Amino acid sequence: MSQVHLKPADGKYAEFRAGPPSEMPAHVASSELIVRDLQEMAAWYEDVIGLEYLNGDVGQIKMGIAGEPLLTLTQDVEAELAPKSAPGLFHNAFVVPSRAALARWFAHVVDSKITLSGASNHLVSEAIYLDDPEGNGIEVYRDTPRSEWTFDDNDFVQMASLPMDLDRLYAEGKGQPWSGMEAGTSLGHIHLKVSSYSDINAFAQDLLGFDLMLGYTSAWFYATGGYHHHISANEWHSKGHPARDDSMTGLKSYTLQFNDRSLLDQVAARLPDSGYTYSIGDDEIVVRDPSGIDVRLV
Ligand SMILES: [Fe+2]
Numbered sequence: 001m002s003q004v005h006l007k008p009a010d011g012k013y014a015e016f017r018a019g020p021p022s023e024m025p026a027h028v029a030s031s032e033l034i035v036r037d038l039q040e041m042a043a044w045y046e047d048v049i050g051l052e053y054l055n056g057d058v059g060q061i062k063m064g065i066a067g068e069p070l071l072t073l074t075q076d077v078e079a080e081l082a083p084k085s086a087p088g089l090f091h092n093a094f095v096v097p098s099r100a101a102l103a104r105w106f107a108h109v110v111d112s113k114i115t116l117s118g119a120s121n122h123l124v125s126e127a128i129y130l131d132d133p134e135g136n137g138i139e140v141y142r143d144t145p146r147s148e149w150t151f152d153d154n155d156f157v158q159m160a161s162l163p164m165d166l167d168r169l170y171a172e173g174k175g176q177p178w179s180g181m182e183a184g185t186s187l188g189h190i191h192l193k194v195s196s197y198s199d200i201n202a203f204a205q206d207l208l209g210f211d212l213m214l215g216y217t218s219a220w221f222y223a224t225g226g227y228h229h230h231i232s233a234n235e236w237h238s239k240g241h242p243a244r245d246d247s248m249t250g251l252k253s254y255t256l257q258f259n260d261r262s263l264l265d266q267v268a269a270r271l272p273d274s275g276y277t278y279s280i281g282d283d284e285i286v287v288r289d290p291s292g293i294d295v296r297l298v
Contacts, residue, residue, distance in 0.1 A: 013226025018146060021095060022186045024225030025260035026210070029298070030070050031092050031190055032253045034246075035134055038075035044133050045071065048114055049094065049140070050105065050181035066183040070094070074252060081135065082250035087195045087238045087291035089251035091129065091137030095188030096181065102126060102142040103173030105181065110170055121162040124149050124228040126169075134249050141188065149228065156214045157228050159221070189230050190254050192291060193238035199290035200233040207274055207287070208256070208295075209263055224263070230256075243292035253286075253294035264297055 021027050035041040042061045045051045051063035051071060059075040071092065082088055096102050106128060109116065117137075118129040127141035150158045194200040201220060204210045210222035213229050218236060221229035244250065258264035268285060271278050278287040285297040 020097070020143075020184070020186065021188045021223075021227045021230060022257075023259065024223065024227050024230065025263055026208070026224045026256055026258045027227075027230050028187045028190045029255045029257040030064075030072065030187060031089075031251060031255070032072040032074055033089070033134075033136055034076050034079050034249050034252045035073045036075070036077055036079055036081070036249060037133070038073055040133060041073050045073070046180075048109060048112065048130075048132075049138065050108075050178070052180065065181050065185045068186070070185075070187050076247070076249075079247055079249045082244065082248040084135075084237050085241045086244050086248060086250065087193050087241060088244045088248070088293065089136055090191040090193045090232075090234060091139045092187060093127070093139035093141060093189045093191060094181065094185055095125075096140065096142050097184035098182075099126070099142050100172065101182040101185070102128070102140065103169050104176050104178050105140055105173070106166070106169050107173030107176065108178040111174075119164045119166055121164045122159045122228075123162070124157060124159055126164055136250060137191070139191070143188070143228075156212075157221070157226075159214055159228060189232060190251075191232040191234070192251075192293070194233045194235060194291055195238055195241050195243065196290065197233075197235060203276075203289050204231055204233070207267060207270055207276065209266055224260075243290065245292065251293055253296055255284075255296040255298060257298050267297060 038061060045063050051065060054062040054064050054069055056062045061073045062069045064070045116128060116130045120127050125141045125143050127139050130138050132138060152158060204222040205212060210224055210231060213223045214221045219234040222231045223229045276287050278285060286294050289295050
């Protein structure tokens, strides 16, 4: 049995040992969903998740927290509901700044009789799962202290799916005023449904330069700065299915913000020989991933 230790042996992530996922060298800043009922969806994200309305274009609403855009809803009334097997979004995962914030949000959704789809203690985090009205997965989670995360001999982060004491979480949040998601909440990670492990692995590691933090037989976790994962992917329902097409609801694009400019420059240098479809604009590079999702690099 492999040994478990507190940090990667090579000290690779030492300078990032503290701090939220948004402070790592690159992170998921926001994502964009194609929706059929724009007003209903925006109202749901405001009421249930606690996002604020920000600016938007015609047929589009941007939502976020404390003025920071996290989610763009783009309307296409003709879009077909994406089948469960279609590569695309498994969930957008909003990370709240503390266990107390998770408890307040959890008490709010329980009191509002919102249907939840699951809850897990992942060792590195505690997570609650649900779906929006058009079937897009959502995770709301808090990270456990990074000083408590463990890594194996190969420097893979140790995660699990253990039961959570939801009665206790509810008791911690019950009766406290809730008026929206806490400032400091961000899109901690995005979890994708993919057709092929080798395709997403090449995209995340070889093109984007993210590290593989943990891999199972059908799910993989990638990050920068030693975070447990900024991008994850699974083949559970989508293995071998064709890339999504633009006439479906669901994940159209997501934005990766590079706090470390040199990493973005390295991605840009790899693009011409990569085989991916991409465009370079004044303030972003857009590259289409193997699932047909536009990834905006800024
Ligand atoms: Fe997740």
